[in-house]
Amino acid sequence: TQLLEQSPQFLSIQEGENLTVYCNSSSVFSSLQWYRQEPGEGPVLLVTVVTGGEVKKLKRLTFQFGDARKDSSLHITAAQPGDTGLYLCAGVKAAGNKLTFGGGTRVLVKP
Amino acid sequence: GAGVSQSPSNKVTEKGKDVELRCDPISGHTALYWYRQRLGQGLEFLIYFQGNSAPDKSGLPSDRFSAERTGESVSTLTIQRTQQEDSAVYLCASSLGPGWTYEQYFGPGTRLTVT
Numbered sequence: 001t002q003l004l005e006q007s008p009q010f011l012s013i014q015e016g017e018n019l020t021v022y023c024n025s026s027s028v029f030s031s032l033q034w035y036r037q038e039p040g041e042g043p044v045l046l047v048t049v050v051t052g053g054e055v056k057k058l059k060r061l062t063f064q065f066g067d068a069r070k071d072s073s074l075h076i077t078a079a080q081p082g083d084t085g086l087y088l089c090a091g092v093k094a095a096g097n098k099l100t101f102g103g104g105t106r107v108l109v110k111p
Numbered sequence: 112g113a114g115v116s117q118s119p120s121n122k123v124t125e126k127g128k129d130v131e132l133r134c135d136p137i138s139g140h141t142a143l144y145w146y147r148q149r150l151g152q153g154l155e156f157l158i159y160f161q162g163n164s165a166p167d168k169s170g171l172p173s174d175r176f177s178a179e180r181t182g183e184s185v186s187t188l189t190i191q192r193t194q195q196e197d198s199a200v201y202l203c204a205s206s207l208g209p210g211w212t213y214e215q216y217f218g219p220g221t222r223l224t225v226t
Contacts, residue, residue: 006153031211042202042217043154073147086151092211098167100155101146107176 004091004102011109012108013079021105023089032065032072037104046074048095066107079109080105113137115218117203123224124193132221133187136205143186144204144215145178152200160186161209193225 009020018033023032031050046095047056049065056063056064060083062075077081086106116135122132136143141162146154154172160180171177175193180186190197200220206213 004153033211041219042204044217048211078144090154097159097161097210098170099154099155099215100156100158103153104151106151 003100004089006087006089006102006105008105009103010076010106010108011025013111015109015111016078019079019107021087022071023039023073023091023102024071025091026070026095027091027093029091030069032069032089032091034063034072034074035088035090035098037088038084043086043088048094076107079107081109081111084109112197115205115216117218117221119221120219121222121224123226126195129189129191130193130223132190132201132223133201133217134186134188134203134205134218136184136186136203137216139183140205140207140216141183142206142209142213142215144178144188145188146204148200148202150222154210157201159186175220176196187213188218190223193223195225198223198225 001063004025013019033048034046037043047063052067052101054065054071060077064073090101099111118133143160145157148154158178159167175191176190200222202217202220204215204217206215
């Protein structure tokens with residue numbers, strides 16, 4: 001059982017559609033990060049959220065940290081084929097140095 | 112500047128053999144992490160080095176796994192007597208300092224296949 005559960009595991013949509021990826025846990029995290037990973041490469045950090053209820057926007061991507069700091073979501077507006085990849089959430093517990101990763105959501109945006 | 116590099120990019124080995132995977136972190140990065148990523152899954156933490164402190168080995172799955180780091184430079188991850196369940200991509204990351212406040216930069220990984 002993963003400490004961080006991501007859903008859905010796989011998402012296939014058409015270019016221009018919106019999508020939301022969820023990251024849930026029963027544990028509280030001091031911070032939560034979102035990464036995107038493309039085939040044959042390592043993950044690349046997209047954003048870090050640290051405050052309960054925090055919302056961050058990165059162009060067409062909106063990230064939200066739950067009020068209780070147990071969950072997060074990533075919303076992509078008007079998805080493009082370049083958004084295709086594996087999206088990973090990762091959390092850090094208080095006073096910790098280690099990242100705990102979710103299982104990932106594979107997103108495919110078809111032109 | 113150069114990013115994190117890993118070698119080899121691919122390794123196929125027979126069950127029971129030992130393998131060594133190498134990671135060259137970004138120059139000046141004091142923290143170095145190793146992760147394992149099984150096919151289609153998230154990353155599992157293996158080990159963490161920070162400067163000259165004792166490494167955090169809490170993620171190593173068995174005593175067949177070990178890692179070393181020379182100062183703040185190259186690190187090697189060694190898997191002895193490989194098993195088929197060791198097949199995965201092994202990722203290395205480095206950061207300027209310890210903890211989540213410092214962004215981790217990942218290498219492209221080494222894909223290990225145990226036959």
